[in-house]
Amino acid sequence: MHKPRLQLQASFDIAYLQYLDQQGRATQPLPDFATPDWLTYCLRQMQLARLVDDRAVKLQRTGRLGTYPSTLGQEAIGVATGNALMAEDIYCPYYRETGALLERGVEIEEILAIWGGDERGQNFEHARKDLPICVPIATQMLHAAGVAFALRHRHQQRGEPLQVAVASSGEGATSKGDFYEAMNLAGVWKLPMVFVVNNNQWAISVPRTAQTATQTIAQKAIAAGMPALQVDGNDIVAVAWAVRDAMMRARCGDGPALIEALSYRLCDHTTADDASRYRSAEELEQAWQWEPIRRLETYLRNQNLWSDANQQDMERELAQTMEAALNNWESRAPEPSTAIFDHLYAQLPEGLYEQYDQLRDEQAGVERQ
Amino acid sequence: MSEHAKAGEQSSPITLVEAVTQALAYELKHDPDVVVFGQDIGANGGVFRATDGLQSSFGTDRVLDTPLAENMIAGIAVGMATQGMKPVAEFQFMGFIYPGLDHILSHAARMRNRTRGRLSCPIVYRAPYGGGIHAPEHHSESTEAMFAHIPGLRVVVPSSPARAYGLLLAAIRDPDPVLFLEPKRIYRAARQPVPDNGEALPLDSAFVLREGRDLTLVAWGASIKETLAAAERLATQGIEAEVIDPATLKPLDIHSIIDSLEKTRRCVVIHEAARFGGLGAEIAAQIQEYAFDLLDAPVQRVTGYDTVMPYYQLETAYLPGVERILAGARVALDYARQSGREGRK
Ligand SMILES: Cc1ncc(C[n+]2csc(CCOP(=O)(O)OP(=O)(O)O)c2C)c(N)n1
Numbered sequence: 001m002h003k004p005r006l007q008l009q010a011s012f013d014i015a016y017l018q019y020l021d022q023q024g025r026a027t028q029p030l031p032d033f034a035t036p037d038w039l040t041y042c043l044r045q046m047q048l049a050r051l052v053d054d055r056a057v058k059l060q061r062t063g064r065l066g067t068y069p070s071t072l073g074q075e076a077i078g079v080a081t082g083n084a085l086m087a088e089d090i091y092c093p094y095y096r097e098t099g100a101l102l103e104r105g106v107e108i109e110e111i112l113a114i115w116g117g118d119e120r121g122q123n124f125e126h127a128r129k130d131l132p133i134c135v136p137i138a139t140q141m142l143h144a145a146g147v148a149f150a151l152r153h154r155h156q157q158r159g160e161p162l163q164v165a166v167a168s169s170g171e172g173a174t175s176k177g178d179f180y181e182a183m184n185l186a187g188v189w190k191l192p193m194v195f196v197v198n199n200n201q202w203a204i205s206v207p208r209t210a211q212t213a214t215q216t217i218a219q220k221a222i223a224a225g226m227p228a229l230q231v232d233g234n235d236i237v238a239v240a241w242a243v244r245d246a247m248m249r250a251r252c253g254d255g256p257a258l259i260e261a262l263s264y265r266l267c268d269h270t271t272a273d274d275a276s277r278y279r280s281a282e283e284l285e286q287a288w289q290w291e292p293i294r295r296l297e298t299y300l301r302n303q304n305l306w307s308d309a310n311q312q313d314m315e316r317e318l319a320q321t322m323e324a325a326l327n328n329w330e331s332r333a334p335e336p337s338t339a340i341f342d343h344l345y346a347q348l349p350e351g352l353y354e355q356y357d358q359l360r361d362e363q364a365g366v367e368r369q
Numbered sequence: 370m371s372e373h374a375k376a377g378e379q380s381s382p383i384t385l386v387e388a389v390t391q392a393l394a395y396e397l398k399h400d401p402d403v404v405v406f407g408q409d410i411g412a413n414g415g416v417f418r419a420t421d422g423l424q425s426s427f428g429t430d431r432v433l434d435t436p437l438a439e440n441m442i443a444g445i446a447v448g449m450a451t452q453g454m455k456p457v458a459e460f461q462f463m464g465f466i467y468p469g470l471d472h473i474l475s476h477a478a479r480m481r482n483r484t485r486g487r488l489s490c491p492i493v494y495r496a497p498y499g500g501g502i503h504a505p506e507h508h509s510e511s512t513e514a515m516f517a518h519i520p521g522l523r524v525v526v527p528s529s530p531a532r533a534y535g536l537l538l539a540a541i542r543d544p545d546p547v548l549f550l551e552p553k554r555i556y557r558a559a560r561q562p563v564p565d566n567g568e569a570l571p572l573d574s575a576f577v578l579r580e581g582r583d584l585t586l587v588a589w590g591a592s593i594k595e596t597l598a599a600a601e602r603l604a605t606q607g608i609e610a611e612v613i614d615p616a617t618l619k620p621l622d623i624h625s626i627i628d629s630l631e632k633t634r635r636c637v638v639i640h641e642a643a644r645f646g647g648l649g650a651e652i653a654a655q656i657q658e659y660a661f662d663l664l665d666a667p668v669q670r671v672t673g674y675d676t677v678m679p680y681y682q683l684e685t686a687y688l689p690g691v692e693r694i695l696a697g698a699r700v701a702l703d704y705a706r707q708s709g710r711e712g713r714k
Pocket of ligand 1: 096135136137169170171172173174198200202203204265269
């Protein structure tokens with residue numbers, strides 16, 4: 001009699017996508033959307049993200065900003081993802097998201113406010129319906145599933161075009177129940193949703209190999225009945241193609257997908273971390289060869305689409321943008337401390353008036369001193 | 370609220386659980402943004418039948434069975450609500466809410482604040498709660514105090530069909546997240562006509578269920594049953610107890626309790642939940658902060674024990690019954706101040 005046996009092998013393939021290799025050479029013809037204008041725009045946005053991160057880290061070092069998570073080395077993922085969304089799509093970001101937030105129209109001032117300990121930063125002036133950046137790992141993926149449900153509900157009820165919810169995370173987050181639960185639901189409810197995983201190889205000090213025994217993060221989607229693709233996350237063209245393709249699918253009502261973008265966290269986990277405690281200088285140096293900005297710049301230069309003069313102009317312009325944002329951020333009057341009550345409920349319950357008054361009077365006293 | 374049926378519209382008496390269904394149906398009918406979801410709530414109508422018939426009336430787009438994951442149920446409600454929907458999510462039992470606590474506490478209750486009003490979470494999380502139905506392990510706890518501790522959340526417990534209807538309507542219409550705990554022991558304990566008129570009851574206002582001048586009994590949920598019975602017994606001894614049901618445990622209407630103490634000067638708080646850090650402690654603390662001079666006796670707490678909720682063989686011993694309430698009342702009534710100031714009686 002045939003005895004069924006436990007098997008490790010399921011049969012599936014995880015495709016891998018790359019357009020620009022480490023040396024900035026095209027490994028295949030670029031997709032139509034990757035026009036010279038688009039490519040130079042992406043170069044600018046990645047450099048802006050890097051500049052914002054760099055200044056934020058320096059502000060933290062001089063005590064002017066709280067803990068900050070840089071996106072150094074992972075700029076392509078954020079910029080390409082943020083760029084792939086239409087205005088009415090909803091982004092559900094995790095915390096390591098400088099490039100994507102900028103693409104969504106979040107102001108540099110707002111990013112600085114968030115990490116400078118000011119909730120007003122999450123009150124995005126432009127991306128009004130996007131979710132605030134999310135700190136409890138992977139929880140945003142379930143929110144995104146709920147958002148996707150709402151977007152489809154609106155589409156069905158009011159005939160509005162179907163919009164898509166996009167959730168981002170690190171690879172560490174894919175160990176959490178929220179991730180599996182969100183994928184499971186998205187799969188079975190066929191939600192218009194895209195998961196973008198920034199596989200930067202590290203979750204604070206825990207390497208990818210200690211996080212999961214699966215060969216890829218992408219294959220986790222297969223168990224949820226969802227297609228997945230692994231891309232070179234330092235190749236902005238590949239990330240953009242993959243996210244756009246997944247979003248198009250979702251927009252057509254074909255359900256969710258997952259994109260695993262392979263990258264490397266060139267920075268410490270946050271400014272509160274010291275990565276030299278757990279990873280080697282050699283590994284880090286090696287990873288620098290792979291980073292996304294130089295590769296795109298090299299490609300553009302080889303195509304005669306970029307020059308030293310272009311680079312200098314851009315650096316000057318970005319520095320001005322950054323200075324203006326810093327000035328705006330620093331000149332913004334602090335919130336009155338009673339703001340902690342103002343948005344607790346739609347209307348402050350009567351039982352809290354006394355605490356509100358107490359805080360207001362206490363502050364008035366402090367200010368008089 | 371008016372409990373009079375409109376002319377010509379006779380409403381037959383219904384149970385608390387039927388009043389929940391009636392309120393859900395009313396809001397599903399009148400607000401297209403309302404969706405109801407949870408485990409086994411569709412064709413099955415929920416394990417207590419609280420959603421009976423809703424899926425056939427409103428369709429599978431509005432009344433949905435979810436996969437089995439409470440964390441997911443709590444989390445998707447957050448996402449839906451931020452986009453203007455009004456999710457009403459059911460947890461099958463309060464004992465299974467805890468995987469979802471992260472989303473309730475870290476997101477639903479904070480979304481408005483952390484986005485400075487940009488996004489909000491008008492969610493109702495419903496759960497049957499409390500002991501006394503001989504259920505298996507994990508089906509009988511009362512942990513409302515854990516949730517009442519969370520800033521930004523509301524916690525509401527009805528104790529009659531009419532209050533279940535009016536308070537659930539209010540909870541769904543409220544712009545902030547509400548934990549709506551349904552005392553399952555009295556799901557079918559009594560019937561009452563509840564006109565389906567869509568009239569909500571105010572949140573944050575206590576209900577005086579019985580008036581009296583000698584003693585204030587504060588209770589909610591299923592314990593109201595024993596508390597009213599205890600008041601009845603006290604009446605036979607010539608003691609008039611006032612019974613107050615705060616119903617909205619967070620934010621708490623302490624004023625109604627203190628107004629009552631102006632008359633009675635003595636108070637007993639009754640709850641099924643464990644005593645330590647329970648809402649009895651909060652109510653007693655607020656009373657002594659706001660009305661210490663009114664008191665002729667320390668506030669008494671008649672509660673569940675600080676033990677694990679037992680399996681059902683011993684649950685009656687655990688739950689505060691009429692005798693335990695009467696004993697607490699006796700302590701409050703007999704207490705004479707040592708300080709020299711005489712009690713009024
Ligand atoms: C639920 C939860 N547990 C722990 C943390 C603390 N924490 C913050 S970031 C992080 C690592 C996350 O790694 P990964 O998902 O790979 O994203 P990355 O930071 O590398 O981009 C941890 C453990 C948290 N924020 N939330």
